[in-house]
Amino acid sequence: MEANNGFKTNATRHFRSKCATEQLCQFRPAPFIVLSIRNLSKTFSSAGEPVHVLRGVDLDLRHGERVALTGESGSGKSTLLHLIAGLDAADGGTIQLEEIEVTKLSDAGRAGLRRDRIGLVFQQFNLVPSLSVADNLAFQARIAGRHDAAWIKELVERLGLGGLLKRYPEQISGGQQQRVAIGRALATKPSLLLADEPTGNLDEATAEDVLALTRDLVARTGCGFLMVTHSLHLAATLDRHLTLHAGRIA
Numbered sequence: 001m002e003a004n005n006g007f008k009t010n011a012t013r014h015f016r017s018k019c020a021t022e023q024l025c026q027f028r029p030a031p032f033i034v035l036s037i038r039n040l041s042k043t044f045s046s047a048g049e050p051v052h053v054l055r056g057v058d059l060d061l062r063h064g065e066r067v068a069l070t071g072e073s074g075s076g077k078s079t080l081l082h083l084i085a086g087l088d089a090a091d092g093g094t095i096q097l098e099e100i101e102v103t104k105l106s107d108a109g110r111a112g113l114r115r116d117r118i119g120l121v122f123q124q125f126n127l128v129p130s131l132s133v134a135d136n137l138a139f140q141a142r143i144a145g146r147h148d149a150a151w152i153k154e155l156v157e158r159l160g161l162g163g164l165l166k167r168y169p170e171q172i173s174g175g176q177q178q179r180v181a182i183g184r185a186l187a188t189k190p191s192l193l194l195a196d197e198p199t200g201n202l203d204e205a206t207a208e209d210v211l212a213l214t215r216d217l218v219a220r221t222g223c224g225f226l227m228v229t230h231s232l233h234l235a236a237t238l239d240r241h242l243t244l245h246a247g248r249i250a
């Protein structure tokens with residue numbers, strides 16, 4: 001039986017990927033590669049002119065792996081995250097998330113994928129102002145039918161949010177708000193955590209604290225983590241650092 005709220009350690013995931021019949025996999029299918037992108041392209045139209053933003057992006061991300069993506073402003077980092085999350089549709093290429101080909105899904109299918117398998121964190125914390133910290137943490141997991149009180153309790157402890165549960169977003173600091181947003185994104189036990197400049201609104205020390213907590217939680221859950229950042233310093237603290245340039249990942 002699997003302990004730990006249904007999460008598997010990296011070692012278990014390695015084992016699982018080699019042994020498809022192993023009973024440990026009760027949470028969801030856990031291939032070693034959580035995200036596989038091939039030849040992804042996206043072109044926007046601006047004032048009637050095509051803007052070729054992504055020109056054949058390839059990317060593989062493993063369970064438990066923490067990857068930073070940097071690139072100059074306008075290079076297409078947010079566009080790539082939006083395509084992976086199914087918030088927009090690609091023009092060509094494939095995105096495979098575990099056993100699901102995202103690029104073949106309908107709008108409704110992509111919404112379901114986001115709900116069930118993807119955690120999203122943005123620069124703006126996007127908490128619901130009328131909900132307490134406790135409710136902000138739990139509501140997405142409740143909506144998704146994936147609420148696990150023991151896991152949310154663990155998230156509260158690990159993120160140091162215990163004394164803040166009854167407060168409202170406007171009553172806590174930016175760093176605390178981002179910790180709530182990360183907890184909310186992980187409360188559903190996603191396969192993949194996507195973060196677009198999650199520390200962009202935080203001072204340097206707070207940014208390092210928040211990212212350290214996120215790194216630990218990703219290791220704990222075994223989900224994949226792809227973070228867009230402008231900070232080369234923070235990028236260097238993750239397992240891999242990729243750069244988006246001229247529509248491709250180097």
Ligand SMILES: Nc1ncnc2c1ncn2[C@@H]1O[C@H](COP(=O)(O)OP(=O)(O)OP(=O)(O)O)[C@@H](O)[C@H]1O
Pocket residue numbers: 044045046051053071072073074075076077078079080
């Ligand atoms: N909906 C859209 N319509 C037209 N052009 C768009 C659209 N979304 C993005 N773009 C263009 O695509 C390019 C990439 O934008 P994107 O937001 O992905 O860049 P980014 O790397 O995230 O930049 P930043 O670091 O400033 O956040 C830019 O030239 C942008 O103007």
Ligand SMILES: [Mg+2]
Pocket residue numbers: 077078079196
């Ligand atoms: Mg961006």
